[in-house]
Amino acid sequence: MKITKIRTTPLLCKFKQDYHWADGVTLSSPVVLIEVETDEGVVGIAESGVGPTIEPMLAILHDAIPHFIGKSVFDGNKLIWDYFRSGFKARGVGSQYRLFSRTMSGIELALWDAIGKCIGQPVYNVLGGALHEKIGYFGFVQGDRPEELAAHAAQLVQEGYPVLYVKLGRGDALDLAIVKAIRQVAPDVRLRLDANEAWDTLRALRMLEKLKPYDIEIMEQPVPGVGGSEALLRIRSAGVPLSADQSVYLPEEVFEMCRTRAADAIVLGLHETCGALRWRKAAAIAEAANVRINIHGIFETGITTCIGNQVGATVPNLDDANQIMWQLLEEDLIESPSLTPVNGFLPVSKKPGYGFELNRDAVARAHEEYLKRRTWAPV
Structure with a gap:
């Protein structure tokens, strides 16, 4: 062909x-x-x-x-x-x-x-077969002010998401107000935060200490990714689990992150690795270190959701709360299947290819x- x-x-x-x-x-x-x-x-x-x-x-x-x-x-x-x-x-x-x-x-x-x-x-069969029948995704909380984010968090809890994900790095006082407001309406969900490289070492240590009372499951890349594993190692003493995102694109960078034990999880998208083969290579490196890999979302459509669902199904150490971003769009590009998670999970399509129809x-x-x-x- x-x-x-x-x-x-x-x-x-x-x-x-x-x-x-x-x-x-x-x-x-x-x-x-x-x-x-x-x-x-x-x-x-x-x-x-x-x-x-x-x-x-x-x-x-x-x-x-x-x-x-x-x-x-x-x-x-x-x-x-x-x-x-x-x-x-x-x-x-x-x-x-x-x-x-x-x-x-x-x-x-x-x-x-x-x-x-x-x-x-x-x-998934082309790549060796599925290990998961469905893939888990977190509820991605949206809004500007704390009250808006809290209202959306409450809605996501009602929709059955067991994990919520919140963007920080917008100012210390605002960040703390956001997390407090969300915890008030969602006291029992697993809560993940992402400061998107916004903090230096000292600020990260201070903020992580202040965030501890809110039972944070994991903090994603709070310090600049260009610092690699060393930047995350400097804030390990805060005692909050960390995930590496912008620090890792290449399989070699995943190896270094796992070798140094700088992160508790790897957040990595298929676009960042240049596709399925190298993403699965990165996942295998993380698996050897007993570290989960989380499908990272960038600004994308439901096409990438369908792709990630297929490729992610083939790795044993896939996280149970991955990232999708099609739901942020005014109009997605996918006609079918439905990509709305049920209780935070999407089934893995059994149709040929990635299993979607384009609109x-x-x-x-x-x-x-x-x-x-x-x-x-x-x-």
Whole structure:
């Protein structure tokens, strides 16, 4: 089965409401829809994750696509890293693994969808079989002020989510008020916090001490990820479990995080690792250290939810409260299946490929929004 064409469609998917976090306010998800066509009429579909803007990702994709045409869909791993060496790294940007991975992930992931559809099997069978029949997700609390976040947290508890996830890093007083308000309406759920690299060491130690009375299950990447494992080790004395997110993109970085025992969990998305193979490699490294891996969400659509559900089902150390972000969108791109978790869980689809049907009208509207605005941050 040969690759005959790869189509790229830039999309801007608007959020229902302003998304508040440590880095400001975000209004939409910028993604590139990837469609890999084959000589047997099969089309594999995925998306490439967010970059600073869509245009650099499109430029890299369009430069890379000719390297894939006429080649076998089964050679995706070799083709991607051949292009990395000869078409990307050779031009003096070998350190830019993260941009490369997020950009090229859509092609790697679309090839798995094409293979699954071709042989009539879900992707989890292509990758060796499922270990989980359903995947757990946390309730992602949204809002600006503490009372808004608390109201949404109460709603998520009513919907049966056993784990809630809250963004911090917006100012010490506001952060503490947010956590206090949420704990008042959700006293029994497992509570996870994410400061998105907003704190330095001293501030992190002080804030973690103040947050202890609220029974925090885990704090995600409160200090800058560029510091790697050493940055997290400096705040271990606070006695709050830590997860590494922006510290880890490469399997090698996961190895270092596990070797130094700097983190209690690994938070990592399939776009960040350049697709399924390297994400599963990172998961295997974490498993060897008896550490969970959590599917990380970036600004994405239900396409990535379906992908993560399939790939995540194949690893034994998958966390029971992963991240999805399609629910933040004004309109998702998935026609079916339903991606609304029931009591925090989604079943793993048994349909060929990733098992979803695309809403072509929603894709057209998101593309029109990209053409109109070409920006995803407030102006």
